[in-house]
Amino acid sequence: MRTLLLKASNSAFLARQARRRRFVRATVRRFLPGEALEDVVAASEALRARDIPVCWTRLGEYVSTPGEVDEVVAAYRAAIHAAAGAGLDLQLSVKPTQLGLGFDPDLCRRATVALVRDAGACGMPVWLDMEAHPTVEATLELAEAARRALPDSAPGAGVCLQAYLHRTPEDLERMLEADVRVRLVKGAYREPAEVALQDRREVDEAFRALAGRLMEASARGTVDGSGGLRHVLGSHDVELLSTLPGLLPGGGEEAASPAAPVEIQMLYGIRTGFWDELAAGPVPFRVLVSWGEHWYPWFMRRLAERPSNLRFLVRGLLPGGG
Numbered sequence: 558m559r560t561l562l563l564k565a566s567n568s569a570f571l572a573r574q575a576r577r578r579r580f581v582r583a584t585v586r587r588f589l590p591g592e593a594l595e596d597v598v599a600a601s602e603a604l605r606a607r608d609i610p611v612c613w614t615r616l617g618e619y620v621s622t623p624g625e626v627d628e629v630v631a632a633y634r635a636a637i638h639a640a641a642g643a644g645l646d647l648q649l650s651v652k653p654t655q656l657g658l659g660f661d662p663d664l665c666r667r668a669t670v671a672l673v674r675d676a677g678a679c680g681m682p683v684w685l686d687m688e689a690h691p692t693v694e695a696t697l698e699l700a701e702a703a704r705r706a707l708p709d710s711a712p713g714a715g716v717c718l719q720a721y722l723h724r725t726p727e728d729l730e731r732m733l734e735a736d737v738r739v740r741l742v743k744g745a746y747r748e749p750a751e752v753a754l755q756d757r758r759e760v761d762e763a764f765r766a767l768a769g770r771l772m773e774a775s776a777r778g779t780v781d782g783s784g785g786l787r788h789v790l791g792s793h794d795v796e797l798l799s800t801l802p803g804l805l806p807g808g809g810e811e812a813a814s815p816a817a818p819v820e821i822q823m824l825y826g827i828r829t830g831f832w833d834e835l836a837a838g839p840v841p842f843r844v845l846v847s848w849g850e851h852w853y854p855w856f857m858r859r860l861a862e863r864p865s866n867l868r869f870l871v872r873g874l875l876p877g878g879g
């Protein structure tokens with residue numbers, strides 16, 4: 558089922574169909590407060606009232622013209638100003654193929670550095686999402702270029718690394734060496750066995766080992782550069798996170814460190830029952846909230862992570878469903 562859903566995530570035909578169906582849009586709302594910037598602002602203000610800061614991402618990927626890149630950059634600039642106006646504690650997250658990586662890597666580098674600088678001027682760091690494996694090397698180079706373009710005091714930039722890729726242990730050392738912050742996740746794409754682990758238990762083990770390495774590097778005080786931006790563990794696997802020392806409430810003597818060196822992040826709408834506890838816990842906690850019209854491939858990846866989410870879609874099809 559996971560493979561089927563990830564295959565379907567690449568279908569332009571299904572994307573058009575999904576956007577037209579009310580019951581699909583109703584299900585998407587579980588993971589997305591709305592398509593408009595005002596929706597993400599309102600959701601973020603509600604989270605702030607619960608002491609939960611946010612990271613914003615505008616959905617969309619694999620754009621193919623410079624005009625679309627300009628549009629994406631303009632949308633992020635509008636978001637930066639809206640967040641600054643609302644006084645939100647904000648990070649941004651952006652997909653490199655949304656900034657042109659797929660058709661013009663130079664344009665993408667210029668757009669990324671410009672965005673990182675603009676966000677930095679308002680005190681907001683920028684994360685580069687990690688997409689399918691052919692983009693990994695170019696994304697790491699982008700992250701290094703963004704890091705070099707900024708002074709140590711700037712809020713800076715970081716990059717997502719996927720635990721399922723065989724290459725990630727080396728990439729992690731390379732990013733630590735370059736003083737680039739890392740957001741570690743398990744990985745959301747359908748990847749072949751040549752490049753990625755296929756067994757979920759093996760992916761969990763890889764995540765645990767890499768998270769341990771990241772925490773060890775953080776504990777050596779590397780939160781000074783990049784404007785104090787912390788490394789991130791992006792996961793809803795509370796059971797796995799609870800096996801790492803000092804991350805969750807009641808997690809042992811390391812728990813109360815005020816200079817907690819890593820942050821936990823989760824996606825909007827997922828494992829919400831843990832959020833208040835995490836927000837009051839020993840390490841900072843943040844929620845990544847998305848907005849925008851181009852939600853179809855991203856939504857399909859959320860379904861693939863937990864195929865039982867399909868039941869919400871099925872419920873929407875029934876009489877009286879959303």
Ligand code: FDA
Nearest residue numbers: 686687717742743744745791792793794822823824859862
């Ligand atoms: P796992 O999939 O094992 O889930 C653990 C538990 O969480 C499940 O048992 C379930 O209860 C709950 N859960 C997880 N996903 C759910 C869902 N969709 N719906 C309902 N419940 C769910 N990936 C990537 O390739 N590139 C990237 O740039 C990013 N960026 C990113 C940022 C942040 C902040 C997060 C949290 C995640 C990402 N991801 C990502 C996605 C990541 O790779 C991964 O697919 C998901 O986080 C799911 O993996 P978990 O670690 O949550 O574990």
